[in-house]
Amino acid sequence: MNLSRFFRTQEVGIRGFLDGAIRPQRETKASVFTPWNDGSYVVVDLPEALWVNNNNKRELLYLAHTHVPTMWDRQNVVLRKLEWTQPDEHALEIVRQLPNNISFGAKIISHSDRIQMELWIKNGTDAPLTGLSSQNCLMLKGAPDFSQRTN
Template identity: 45%
Template sequence: MTTPLLSGPRVFAIVMGGGLMVAVAVGTSPAQPPQIDDIPPRQRLEELIRHGFTTEEMARVLQIPVDQVEPLRKQLGAWPFHELPARHANDPLRILPYPGVRHPRIGFLEGAVNPRAESKFSVFAPWDERHYVVVDFPEAVFSNLGLIYLAHTHVETVWTRRGVELPEQTWIRRPHGDLFQRRDLPNRIAFETWVRPQRDRVLMRLTLHNGTDALLSGLRVQICAMLKMMGPGFNAVDNANANKLFAPPYAAVCDRPIDSQDPDNRPRRWVTLGFEPIQRAWGNPPVPCLHADPQIPDCPPGQHRSAQGALWFFEGEDVRAELRRLDQTDWRTAVWE
């Protein structure tokens, strides 16, 4: 089966009053039972609106005709973007599953064909929720066995060599606004991803379970924070990463080149991604994106190993002082279930 662009969950339509239809997400892979992302239709539509999707994009996600999107919005009472409830200063940062359809990259699209929505979530900027980061968590998982997970089509994986297609999945919504997902691979390896939003950060944890009879080693994970929807400055495409700072375990991006001066003396705004144990902090200018890629410790049979990280927003000039402050916080060791 060939998966369409940003496949994610598929949908079926249920007819409402007046002949209008609304879609509910359902997995379609025959390899697993359907997974229903069971949220009210109005909430689903408002999440698309919050992502700034066009009418055409919303129609593709909902799998309804374009001319039914606006009547559906009115019938459900979904707010237009400018009337959506704003986040209060002490609320957790807003995160949502990324809906798919719209490619989260600007460039290097040949390196991410048919990206899977299942691994992606959005983190909305506290200073302007029209802008958001799309985090691929994970983008890829490598091991001594080879590439055992890839969130798009690009290079060969263990499974594409065998002609095995991994079933599509969806994020499970937990209390506190958490997102959770478990991926069971065909060779008895599994990994779980947890995401928890807090007022000043978004915590992330990836735990790998080794159900095989052999030691797993070389466990490198790629975590990609894509900046296309963060707006001008953040999403500048250049060949020099002029707006980025790499200070492992952190990768940070600014809304303007780091060495530039702003004639209006606006405060700099930053997005920072960090993971431990860190293997590499870097950025891919054409995408553009940040990476803080962890190296999970070797995992004996029957055991599990984890990597933990976070994403932060910051306004100010001295980002290195901010990174030192982050070092004094508990993001590496915070525990939540």
């Protein structure tokens, strides 16, 4: 992996606005160096949350923290911990299969002047998937150039 562009969250601490980040799952987080300052980075949380309609009620299908229960927490189902994979030296990728046969994945690709982020979801059930929404997060505290916008 081209470490001048990327490095993994477990190698640095996540700091900044963390009110909801109780026991964050690192599997959806990746730290990315800014192209203008190699010592500066942002933390991408992709996805932070996935919401669906479940019995006509909005419910969390996935959450990268533990401060709000998901549908799996309510059923006492523990999701196994995952790690990013590296399909090539410029990318990180993660795929999660959920117990209800819905899966999702994310990919972050490093370019010389930007990153490209992809997020997908696959409904492997017989029922329609309704009310789907995703929440992604970009934590900027590791990039001082954004401090006026984040304080």
